[in-house]
Amino acid sequence: MRRMKKDATYLGLPLFRSLNRSKDLHLLTERVLQRVKSWKSRLLSKAGRACLIQAVGSSMATYYIKGGNFLDIESRGSDSGMWKAVLQAQSILQKGLCRAIDASHGVSWVSQFILPNNRWNVDMVRDWFSHSDAHAILNVDLPEEDKEDFWIWLGENNGNFSIRSTCKLLKGGIPENDGIEIWKLIWHSPLHSRLKFLWWHLLRDALPTKGKLATILEGISDSCILCNEATESSLHLFWFCPFAKALWFQLGWSIRTELVNVQSWMQWTEWFKMDSNRPSSMSFSDFMAHTLCIVEGIWNERNRRLVGEKEMDILRVKDMIRLKTIDHIMVSSKAVPEILSWAPPPSSWLCCNSDVAISSSGSVLAAVFRDEWSNIIAIKTSMTNVNDPLLAEALAVCMAATEATSMGLNNIIFQSDNLNVVNEFQDQASPVFNIKIQCNFMAHNIAKWATCYKVSGRTSSDALPAALLDDLIEWNPGL
Numbered sequence: 513m514r515r516m517k518k519d520a521t522y523l524g525l526p527l528f529r530s531l532n533r534s535k536d537l538h539l540l541t542e543r544v545l546q547r548v549k550s551w552k553s554r555l556l557s558k559a560g561r562a563c564l565i566q567a568v569g570s571s572m573a574t575y576y577i578k579g580g581n582f583l584d585i586e587s588r589g590s591d592s593g594m595w596k597a598v599l600q601a602q603s604i605l606q607k608g609l610c611r612a613i614d615a616s617h618g619v620s621w622v623s624q625f626i627l628p629n630n631r632w633n634v635d636m637v638r639d640w641f642s643h644s645d646a647h648a649i650l651n652v653d654l655p656e657e658d659k660e661d662f663w664i665w666l667g668e669n670n671g672n673f674s675i676r677s678t679c680k681l682l683k684g685g686i687p688e689n690d691g692i693e694i695w696k697l698i699w700h701s702p703l704h705s706r707l708k709f710l711w712w713h714l715l716r717d718a719l720p721t722k723g724k725l726a727t728i729l730e731g732i733s734d735s736c737i738l739c740n741e742a743t744e745s746s747l748h749l750f751w752f753c754p755f756a757k758a759l760w761f762q763l764g765w766s767i768r769t770e771l772v773n774v775q776s777w778m779q780w781t782e783w784f785k786m787d788s789n790r791p792s793s794m795s796f797s798d799f800m801a802h803t804l805c806i807v808e809g810i811w812n813e814r815n816r817r818l819v820g821e822k823e824m825d826i827l828r829v830k831d832m833i834r835l836k837t838i839d840h841i842m843v844s845s846k847a848v849p850e851i852l853s854w855a856p857p858p859s860s861w862l863c864c865n866s867d868v869a870i871s872s873s874g875s876v877l878a879a880v881f882r883d884e885w886s887n888i889i890a891i892k893t894s895m896t897n898v899n900d901p902l903l904a905e906a907l908a909v910c911m912a913a914t915e916a917t918s919m920g921l922n923n924i925i926f927q928s929d930n931l932n933v934v935n936e937f938q939d940q941a942s943p944v945f946n947i948k949i950q951c952n953f954m955a956h957n958i959a960k961w962a963t964c965y966k967v968s969g970r971t972s973s974d975a976l977p978a979a980l981l982d983d984l985i986e987w988n989p990g991l
């Protein structure tokens with residue numbers, strides 16, 4: 513028989529614990545670094561990182577208990593820090609652990625109420641217990657065969673231990689649907705999943721800001737890289753930082769962040785969920801789409817500066833965010849205010865709908881201007897050689913704008929049923945709104961009519977067939 517060396521290892525882990533714990537743990541550190549070397553953390557996805565943590569975690573030291581019950585073990589001064597930490601879980605486990613006992617050979621007095629055929633001794637149970645207790649006991653189903661005793665976790669209906677239910681227990685049994693509404697709001701919102709994920713991170717305050725990292729890692733400065741004036745918390749970075757403040761003011765409908773005094777993103781969400789606190793006529797989900805594009809833009813710039821890449825000035829960041837917002841709109845096509853049926857413009861405004869009729873030789877552009885009482889103020893048509901639909905649609909909006917200028921009109925809401933055109937005009941002072949093709953028939957019919965009769969220029973509505981001037985019904989030239 514050969515005596516093993518003190519530093520012998522088995523499956524890569526030290527077989528004997530030495531008094532020199534840092535030496536024992538050095539091996540663990542080496543293993544972690546070895547693994548991490550091949551995993552470029554910057555390139556890792558969230559799932560990849562979870563895998564890495566799991567892989568490294570499984571190589572950590574395992575402790576064995578001989579001849580004892582984990583719940584009864586008492587912590588001793590000489591125990592290692594890690595073992596002490598493990599023992600701290602005792603009190604947590606005791607909150608939800610329950611031992612399921614096989615009645616036939618378990619606690620003796622229970623077995624007295626059970627007949628040899630493994631059925632309750634009904635008479636005896638009724639004799640000994642109150643009516644309601646007896647009822648409850650007799651409702652306990654006895655197992656057909658002998659079973660080993662086993663542990664069950666009361667936190668979950670299936671009796672299996674879970675981190676989720678443990679958190680719930682520790683927080684003192686939060687009511688079932690606490691906070692669920694807010695998560696539903698996120699996951700059911702019409703946003704792109706990337707933005708939903710970002711929103712979720714915000715509300716959980718789960719982004720690794722410097723303020724957060726500095727509390728767990730030594731030698732990390734917690735100051736905001738964008739202003740160097742405050743601790744970088746997520747609320748500072750995306751809301752109170754002068755950099756964010758400027759972006760919100762310029763991009764976010766002149767919102768002044770310092771006037772919204774909130775302590776958390778939950779509070780922030782509650783504040784902006786109230787219709788009166790949002791820019792007028794903007795739905796909460798549209799607002800969140802813009803918000804998350806701003807948050808994403810700031811976070812990207814912050815990361816760029818953190819790794820020493822060239823700084824982008826705030827105007828550039830603003831443009832990037834604008835582009836991102838359009839990009840997002842293209843994906844979800846929900847963030848653009850979409851008009852589902854034609855409605856008159858607000859007082860002292862005009863609404864201009866435009867459309868085109870394409871033929872092999874070119875296209876006819878049409879625009880119709882209406883006022884707050886739905887009166888037709890002007891109709892304009894124009895023939896072009898363009899037969900590309902997107903270009904023609906864009907030209908129709910331009911023709912309408914030129915016509916408005918020549919008439920000396922200022923307050924105009926332009927509506928087009930072409931989403932690409934709408935997106936192209938987003939950056940302009942008067943954006944073009946998207947109207948569903950199903951309710952833009954008046955402009956469409958006028959273009960069709962002008963094609964049939966080769967009419968170009970300004971036209972009075974009196975000269976047009978009445979059937980043409982309908983928002984919802986297509987005009988048929990044959991009738």
Ligand SMILES: [Zn+2]
Nearest residue numbers: 736738739753
């Ligand atoms: Zn800052």
